[in-house]
Amino acid sequence: MMEWLTSAPVWWANAFTQVLFVAIALAVFAVPKQVFMQDAPDQSRWRDVRFWALALVAVQLCIYAVFS
């Protein structure tokens, strides 16, 4: 198994990373808003941390695209 792994091409890693981050971007909206917004000081949209996660994912997608 290890020999097979050590011959795997690098582009698999780049492809996996892009797929992983896109999957995370989709999955964050499966988390209901009330999980983290219930006791928020107010219900402003900027406090919805799922959008923070989207911004993080976008930055990561760019980083891994540039340095692939």
Add this chain to the structure above:
Amino acid sequence: MHPFDFIIIAAYLAVIVFMGFRLSQRVHDARDYFLAGRSLTWIIIGLSIIGTNVSAEGYVGASGGAYNSGIAQANFEWIGAIPAMILASLVFIPLYWRSGVYSIPEYLGRRYNQPVRVLAALIASIFAIFAIGVSLWAIALTLQSYLDWPIWVGIVVMGTVVGLYSISGGLTAVAFTDALQVVIMFLGGVAIVALGISDTGGFRGFAETLIRENPTHLHVYLPADDENFPWPGVILGLAIVLSPAYWCGGQAILQRSLGARSQWDASASMMFAAFAKTLVPLLIVFPGLLALVMHADIEYPDMALPWVVRNVLPPGLSGLMFVAIIAALQSSIDSSINSTALMITRDVRGVIRGKVDPVEDLRTGRALTLVVLLIGMVIAPFVGEMGGIYVFIQSLLSLFQGPMLALLVLGAFTRHATPTAGLITLVTGVTLSSLLMASGMNMLYVAFISFLYSMTALWAFSFFSQRLPASELQELVYQLQIRRSRSGEGA
């Protein structure tokens, strides 16, 4: 060093000790001491998380790693952190926060049983004490190289400074001083980036030289047969196992989130930390690349950062950068002694005695913080000199990460995992990891295989033992907690 550097260092030490004493007035019981009275805001927690995360090996070792292997070193800050931090923020932190626990072993104790809690707390505490010893040794070495202080003087002075603010102010002091330390770290890092790029002929000159002389140093993934960072190991071992185990189950990291003033602050703090984490390679990876582009005359890669500090920064700023390195080390030590004292006070002593008392636990917690720090100071010279042993100990810690993550994942997402199966999986999973490690397998692959085994074993063993009743799992299983909060909203 320039006299101006000394002034900066003395001012920094005075400010953090003063902050510790000021914040000690807020500490009245164990909840104040260990969870900051649940009063921390998301910005302070987020900065404190980064301070705790960037450690001795992080600062000096990552620059050396980047000098050697290039930007692949940054995987530890990107794919080896960000997905797990998002998972922690949206799933695990709300779960821990709502269940009202002080620690991750306490969560495991409620989800499985008390033996699992005590075992997890003991394992984490023992390794934390070794890590404290190594960090104190690293600080003493830094002080020796910059100020010519004997090693024992460095250990005593820095141990005393960290002890003064950590023991008096508890988690509040630790979190606020961490936040200050991270600001200093970023200021020092930005200074290095700006001056370094300027010295190498601007960004274009820097990038062109790096690409021309080291063409693979800007590739984030290295071939699968690379000795240091094989990409399958980075993805399977680091991104899928070690990183989630650290960010979703590490006590020193998560304790400040459990001290948030609201659940929203707790979740937001981890997301904010993830943004800061994205920028951390500028602080700890860039100096290694800079040393390479500037053709640094160094004997081994770990000397890249000290070389950059001496040769790129002017007087005053080199003092600030020296403070930044000390701050990185201190913020790891203060968090470790506080979280270790918490686990021994509540998860070991509290379970054995069968009761907890907020006022008595405060006294015990402070005494244990001092004891943990003193043990760290005593073993520092021994552990530090045996550098190879420390690497071995770190490898041993990775033996527990696969089984621990399996317990957390199946415990948090299903009702199926049972207490008996949890204990059996923890013991057999660690045994399997040890055997794999002894066979010479790469640590990253050991982590992945032990995780796969532990998931399978926990699931299978749970068919043959008694589940906890649903009433006891309401606040401990993600789906049940969601269902409950939805029905509460509807009512």
